[in-house]
Amino acid sequence: MKLNDLERSMLAGEHGAAAKRALEHQIKVGEFFGAADFVPVTQAHVMADTESLGEPGVAWLESLGRENGRVRVPTITDPRGTDFAKTSVLRHPLRIVDLERRAIEAFQKLGVLMTDTCINYQTIQAPARGESVAFGDTGVVIYANSVCGARSNYEGGPSAVAAGLTGRTPRYGFHLEEHRRATLRVRTDFMPKSLNEWGALGGLVGRLAGNYWAVPYLEGLDAVPGSDELKHFGAAMASFGSIAMYHLAGVTPEAAAPALPVAHRIGQGDVAALQAAYAPQGEIDVVVFSAPQLSLYELRELAAMCDGRRFTKPLLAVTSPQIKPDADRFGLTKRIEDAGGHVLAGMCFYQSYAREIAEANGWKRLATNSAKLVNILGGYGYVPLLASMEHCVDAAEKGRL
Amino acid sequence: MIYSARHAIGKPVRGQTLVAHDGFSARYDLDRIKGVFSRATHKLAGQSYAGRILVLDTAKGGVASAWMLHEMATRGLVPLALVLNSVNPILVQGAAFGNVTMLVGFDGDITAQVPHGATVELDPAARTLRVL
Numbered sequence: 001m002k003l004n005d006l007e008r009s010m011l012a013g014e015h016g017a018a019a020k021r022a023l024e025h026q027i028k029v030g031e032f033f034g035a036a037d038f039v040p041v042t043q044a045h046v047m048a049d050t051e052s053l054g055e056p057g058v059a060w061l062e063s064l065g066r067e068n069g070r071v072r073v074p075t076i077t078d079p080r081g082t083d084f085a086k087t088s089v090l091r092h093p094l095r096i097v098d099l100e101r102r103a104i105e106a107f108q109k110l111g112v113l114m115t116d117t118c119i120n121y122q123t124i125q126a127p128a129r130g131e132s133v134a135f136g137d138t139g140v141v142i143y144a145n146s147v148c149g150a151r152s153n154y155e156g157g158p159s160a161v162a163a164g165l166t167g168r169t170p171r172y173g174f175h176l177e178e179h180r181r182a183t184l185r186v187r188t189d190f191m192p193k194s195l196n197e198w199g200a201l202g203g204l205v206g207r208l209a210g211n212y213w214a215v216p217y218l219e220g221l222d223a224v225p226g227s228d229e230l231k232h233f234g235a236a237m238a239s240f241g242s243i244a245m246y247h248l249a250g251v252t253p254e255a256a257a258p259a260l261p262v263a264h265r266i267g268q269g270d271v272a273a274l275q276a277a278y279a280p281q282g283e284i285d286v287v288v289f290s291a292p293q294l295s296l297y298e299l300r301e302l303a304a305m306c307d308g309r310r311f312t313k314p315l316l317a318v319t320s321p322q323i324k325p326d327a328d329r330f331g332l333t334k335r336i337e338d339a340g341g342h343v344l345a346g347m348c349f350y351q352s353y354a355r356e357i358a359e360a361n362g363w364k365r366l367a368t369n370s371a372k373l374v375n376i377l378g379g380y381g382y383v384p385l386l387a388s389m390e391h392c393v394d395a396a397e398k399g400r401l
Numbered sequence: 402m403i404y405s406a407r408h409a410i411g412k413p414v415r416g417q418t419l420v421a422h423d424g425f426s427a428r429y430d431l432d433r434i435k436g437v438f439s440r441a442t443h444k445l446a447g448q449s450y451a452g453r454i455l456v457l458d459t460a461k462g463g464v465a466s467a468w469m470l471h472e473m474a475t476r477g478l479v480p481l482a483l484v485l486n487s488v489n490p491i492l493v494q495g496a497a498f499g500n501v502t503m504l505v506g507f508d509g510d511i512t513a514q515v516p517h518g519a520t521v522e523l524d525p526a527a528r529t530l531r532v533l
Binding site: 025028029032033047048049051052053054055056057060136137138153154155156157158159172173210211212213238239241242244350351355375376378379380381 | 408409410424426428429430431432434439440441442459460461463464465466467468469471472475487488489490491493494495497498
């Protein structure tokens, strides 16, 4: 890779051992993909729950701190592995809580801002068109590329930390014009009405597109979705297909139909079939709204559905630390918790030791309106059920979907 | 038989293959405590991956694998190498961070060419997979 003066001095160790190690890691990745050089980034976003890091990952972060590592650009975090105020609800053991505290201390020593959110485009700062960033959550990356017109690859935790420390990332993938063009056309005559349907549609597109380098162009929608719809749509597409960018006419700044025939058609039956592929009904153990974290408007909608109910099964609604104080202030938290639910902040269900939570609480059959969550939780031993928010709330009251 | 990859990273390794035309995600597919594929719908469900050379189709899902390969390596419950038709940046970043050998991109579907259970040698410098 071609290095400029600053990068050469980093590699020579003139900016400290942490920056040197970070750049060395980035060069390995950049050379794998044939990157010609680096591109400066304006911000980095690090996925770093301790279930993923484990103790060795936390020790690595701590070693960067001992080397006086310090981020050069604003660097923020994805959800943590617990909500410290709700560890008794989740039944997280002390070892998990302690490891999370160690990770937080290590991040703070590097100058990382502990935002603990996977909806930073709704809560912190959405990137602008053409802005190069190093984002580390698939749902965040696909939103940044497809809705904002910003430029990011999937940056896994170590690479996002490296980008924060060096202020740059290798120029490959979605930082390059040629990878941002649509590569296949998908047509739908189905207009989703609920968030679970938006997620299911996104999941189907992702599954059809199939790999990171595919950029689907979706046509046929007859209305422009809002931010929460696009959040579920993109997060599921990224989850099912490892997709980092899509084109949606009227939404994606760079949207352009490829000169290709329509490769796939998606109808209402396909969406229904995807939802039915998960356990469509029956007893449930828990209801979870998470993945991505809920916006203020989703919490408002949920609170309205909770009024006058008394849940017989646990209901967890997970949001960001930025949204939670407003939800408290506006009385939304109280309305949800008066019905027997719990509003959690700064975590995301699948990033919070989902297997340990299941074992500790005896939860197996989990109802949610998140297509992303049902796609993930199978590997953790859950039987996930995908339904609308309204039906999930009903299930929390009646004990079955 | 020797197969050439377009991309490679890591050190030379020799081991036994576990082959399936399916994807790979450390978070979505694995029970990392037991060292087995745990997603019921995965074609390698129930099989141990530790010390095996996984020959699979593509990277799936999210970003966690970048940390998880490193964590798995420290416990010795990690694949010896990953061989894939295509890859996302996460697995490459994870392989770089966790020192896991990886070969990616072949002429044709590599999962249809390398036998399940075969002993193979990977040479990342030469970008080759040799079936012994």
